[in-house]
Amino acid sequence: MEFDAVLIEPRIQEMTQKGFWLGKTVNDYFDACLDKCPDKRALTSIQVASGARRDLTFRELGVIANRVAVGLSRLGVERNDVVTCQLPNCWQFVATFLACARIGAAFNPVMHIFRQHELSFMLRHGEAKVFIVPKVFRGFDHEAMAEEMRPALPDLAQVIVLDGEGGNSFDALLLDPVFDDDTEIVHIAAASKPGPNDVCQLIFTSGTTGEPKGVMHTSNTLFSNLVPYAERLRLTGDDVIMMASPMAHQTGYMYGGLMPFMLQAHAILLDSWDKDLAAKIVAEEKCTFTMASTPFLMDLTAAVEAGKTDSSSLRIFLCAGTAIPGPVVEKARAVLGAKIVSAWGMSENGAVTLINPDDPDERAVSTDGYPLAGMEIRIVRSDGTLAAADEEGELQVRGCSNFGGYLKRPQLNNTDAEGWFGTGDVARMDSQGYIRICGRIKDVIIRGGENIPVVEVESTLFKHPDLAMVAIVSYPDERLGERACAFVVPKPGASFTFDDMTQFLAGQQLAKQYWPERLEVREALPATASGKIQKFALREMLRSGAANPN
Numbered sequence: 001m002e003f004d005a006v007l008i009e010p011r012i013q014e015m016t017q018k019g020f021w022l023g024k025t026v027n028d029y030f031d032a033c034l035d036k037c038p039d040k041r042a043l044t045s046i047q048v049a050s051g052a053r054r055d056l057t058f059r060e061l062g063v064i065a066n067r068v069a070v071g072l073s074r075l076g077v078e079r080n081d082v083v084t085c086q087l088p089n090c091w092q093f094v095a096t097f098l099a100c101a102r103i104g105a106a107f108n109p110v111m112h113i114f115r116q117h118e119l120s121f122m123l124r125h126g127e128a129k130v131f132i133v134p135k136v137f138r139g140f141d142h143e144a145m146a147e148e149m150r151p152a153l154p155d156l157a158q159v160i161v162l163d164g165e166g167g168n169s170f171d172a173l174l175l176d177p178v179f180d181d182d183t184e185i186v187h188i189a190a191a192s193k194p195g196p197n198d199v200c201q202l203i204f205t206s207g208t209t210g211e212p213k214g215v216m217h218t219s220n221t222l223f224s225n226l227v228p229y230a231e232r233l234r235l236t237g238d239d240v241i242m243m244a245s246p247m248a249h250q251t252g253y254m255y256g257g258l259m260p261f262m263l264q265a266h267a268i269l270l271d272s273w274d275k276d277l278a279a280k281i282v283a284e285e286k287c288t289f290t291m292a293s294t295p296f297l298m299d300l301t302a303a304v305e306a307g308k309t310d311s312s313s314l315r316i317f318l319c320a321g322t323a324i325p326g327p328v329v330e331k332a333r334a335v336l337g338a339k340i341v342s343a344w345g346m347s348e349n350g351a352v353t354l355i356n357p358d359d360p361d362e363r364a365v366s367t368d369g370y371p372l373a374g375m376e377i378r379i380v381r382s383d384g385t386l387a388a389a390d391e392e393g394e395l396q397v398r399g400c401s402n403f404g405g406y407l408k409r410p411q412l413n414n415t416d417a418e419g420w421f422g423t424g425d426v427a428r429m430d431s432q433g434y435i436r437i438c439g440r441i442k443d444v445i446i447r448g449g450e451n452i453p454v455v456e457v458e459s460t461l462f463k464h465p466d467l468a469m470v471a472i473v474s475y476p477d478e479r480l481g482e483r484a485c486a487f488v489v490p491k492p493g494a495s496f497t498f499d500d501m502t503q504f505l506a507g508q509q510l511a512k513q514y515w516p517e518r519l520e521v522r523e524a525l526p527a528t529a530s531g532k533i534q535k536f537a538l539r540e541m542l543r544s545g546a547a548n549p550n
Contacts, residue, residue: 007419030062039057042060043267044268046270068095069102082128084128088112089269101194106202107202109203109249118212130159133146201216202217203248205347216407239288289318305335320345329361340361344437347403376398439455442536447482456514466490467494468489483517485519
């Protein structure tokens with residue numbers, strides 16, 4: 001694969017001189033674990049449905065990773081080849097990305113929810129040489145799907161199946177003990193050792209806009225985010241990190257996969273979400289940190305409260321992806337005892353802003369934090385001029401953890417000559433440098449010439465005691481241009497009507513011009529696996545008539 005990460009070279013000198021790019025890869029961090037704490041527990045991998053569990057020390061994980069590296073190499077995987085992995089959170093996922101680092105291959109995690117439509121594009125666009133899938137996960141036959149797509153993918157040389165029964169199984173192809181030849185892995189690693197500015201990760205955008213793009217990252221862009229992130233949250237090797245967010249997204253991959261190696265910390269991976277099991281694990285394993293979206297926070301709070309489990313070890317729950325309603329923070333603080341930290345970031349740059357654990361709880365409700373070291377942010381008006389404090393505009397980001405570009409689509413990099421990346425998010429920044437995400441540019445609703453503050457209306461409506469989920473999108477109107485429609489999911493056993501909505505918003509003293517003029521009640525809303533609501537799908541429902549007017 002010829003990677004066109006054109007946004008890396010112009011930054012190397014500046015980022016290195018300023019000390020943000022340290023020139024280390026995951027190989028360096030993992031080798032330090034092997035040197036300093038080889039027999040410390042590195043990883044606990046739990047299958048929620050079966051209850052199966054695998055604990056690995058750094059030494060044991062190192063042996064497995066080397067074995068997988070030799071196996072991939074014998075299958076013809078070389079430096080800069082792409083290995084696509086559709087596994088859920090598990091030790092095999094971790095061993096595979098470590099193995100890719102050993103041989104200089106680019107690791108491409110893809111969500112287990114993707115099917116032929118999305119995957120055929122991703123595999124072809126990324127020129128994947130190897131595709132690793134579970135045989136069956138959540139009742140779906142991934143092996144059959146992969147084999148069905150294979151004839152139309154000329155670059156795909158091998159499909160590898162976790163828990164497979166034939167010659168294409170993960171165990172047979174990648175875990176043969178015969179591969180434990182030190183001379184062989186040393187030779188492979190020496191010949192293929194990646195540099196810190198080589199593309200090591202290809203990850204596709206999560207799909208909230210409907211247009212996935214291949215984001216390219218290097219070790220320097222990834223770890224220049226993880227270092228200041230851990231410093232702000234005061235995370236160390238003594239922390240126990242629970243990760244249920246999918247490792248095929250940056251949240252799981254960076255903060256549940258890479259960061260534990262950087263810290264020499266213990267990571268606990270869940271292959272799917274079960275709130276009661278998560279509460280039990282926090283209590284039994286004394287977990288101190290986790291990161292997920294708001295629904296996970298609500299679920300864990302409810303499970304701990306109902307089961308009266310011990311969550312006193314949990315110091316931080318970092319919540320990103322959408323605004324955190326005030327009542328959710330208050331309840332979580334009271335029940336879990338953890339500090340709720342708000343944050344904002346993208347696949348293109350990791351978590352860019354987050355509050356400080358010493359900040360008042362209100363900061364997690366009213367802001368998405370301030371930038372990490374090495375990152376700059378600014379808010380610009382539509383004419384390109386800088387917005388004033390508390391004025392809404394497009395959020396732009398510049399600095400160390402920005403990506404290397406979109407694979408084969410440099411025209412979409414949306415980065416100017418000075419390095420400012422247009423995020424597509426609408427935000428405002430207060431006088432202290434804290435930002436508040438107000439929505440996506442495409443989410444802005446302009447009703448009769450006046451902007452509707454979508455995030456604020458959603459947050460207000462979310463306070464209603466009968467609602468579990470809220471999303472507001474626009475629909476076309478001949479006279480006003482656009483109007484707002486509220487999609488809601490009531491809590492189990494509750495109901496919600498248009499009159500309920502208007503009476504509640506009136507009681508909250510929200511300007512009537514901001515009230516949604518249409519209500520759609522659903523049992524669930526389309527969302528990515530990380531919990532982000534896919535508003536493009538809701539808008540399409542309104543356009544296609546799949547939603548019913550009041």
